[in-house]
Amino acid sequence: MPELLEVEAARAVLEARALGRKIASVVANDAWYLKRGLTSAGVGDALVGRKLAAARRTGKQLLIDTSGIGRSRAAGPVLGLHLGMSGRVVVDGKSAGDPLLYTSNAENPAWLRFGVCFADGGSLWMRDPRRLGAVELDPDESRFGPDATVLDRRGLDRAIGRSRAPLKAVLMDQSRIAGLGNLLTDELLWRAGLDPARAAGGLEPSERVALLRAIRQTVRVLGRRGGSHTGDLQASRAPGGVCPRDGAELLRRTVGGRTTYSCPVHQR
DNA sequence: GATGACCTGTGA
DNA sequence: TCACAGGTCATC
Numbered sequence: 001m002p003e004l005l006e007v008e009a010a011r012a013v014l015e016a017r018a019l020g021r022k023i024a025s026v027v028a029n030d031a032w033y034l035k036r037g038l039t040s041a042g043v044g045d046a047l048v049g050r051k052l053a054a055a056r057r058t059g060k061q062l063l064i065d066t067s068g069i070g071r072s073r074a075a076g077p078v079l080g081l082h083l084g085m086s087g088r089v090v091v092d093g094k095s096a097g098d099p100l101l102y103t104s105n106a107e108n109p110a111w112l113r114f115g116v117c118f119a120d121g122g123s124l125w126m127r128d129p130r131r132l133g134a135v136e137l138d139p140d141e142s143r144f145g146p147d148a149t150v151l152d153r154r155g156l157d158r159a160i161g162r163s164r165a166p167l168k169a170v171l172m173d174q175s176r177i178a179g180l181g182n183l184l185t186d187e188l189l190w191r192a193g194l195d196p197a198r199a200a201g202g203l204e205p206s207e208r209v210a211l212l213r214a215i216r217q218t219v220r221v222l223g224r225r226g227g228s229h230t231g232d233l234q235a236s237r238a239p240g241g242v243c244p245r246d247g248a249e250l251l252r253r254t255v256g257g258r259t260t261y262s263c264p265v266h267q268r
Numbered sequence: 269g270a271t272g273a274c275c276t277g278t279g280a
Numbered sequence: 281t282c283a284c285a286g287g288t289c290a291t292c
Contacts, residue, residue, distance in 0.1 A: 085287050130276050181286050
């Protein structure tokens, strides 16, 4: 999906509309979608009878805490949802985080990969055309670095370390910093005036200050605007596009394995 | 650390 | 028919 901002929107929808509701049944017919050995029967057994207790997020990973059954004080498993490239969460027929770029926003029952039916008659679905999303129980939450929304200077320095990898690759490495994806990263590097291909460990202190500021600002501003696709660079993020700041033709190349747009003039 | 693979839809 | 897509994983 969806990067941090869209996942956060999905989390907010879950929190506002799905908490406290009791799971009557689980529809998990797509075995490919269930990860780490999880089976259709297994996920049903684990969840039916429980309530959704909390909706959390780390980076792009959605985490739904479940309650114990009946008077049991032992909490249930954590339901981990990952939206992949094209997934979204649909509660009672309404989704969040739209519109999604580079995929269909249409409805097609075949794209409903995983579902939870509530005792009150409503439902929670994951709709995912490309099927790169995932459902698992008790995902390992320790594999993520600090979430980009709470990143501080110390976290940034730790993430960068002495890495000689391209700056963009480091920022998108979820084990170093969680939540930044292709669009947010291109946008924030454009705002920071930093070349995505530079060796991360070579950043001067003043450049790190600018980078951290850009991360915070980009997440905040694009969040307010409504998503990862609302950046100033976005409209120009196409072959032949021009830098909105200084008019130079944007550079299009692959950095860290992803299509990358940057300004050859002001990103150094 | 770069590359290809995974899966499927869309638009040129 | 091909290239490409807001993500992640295994492999060279």
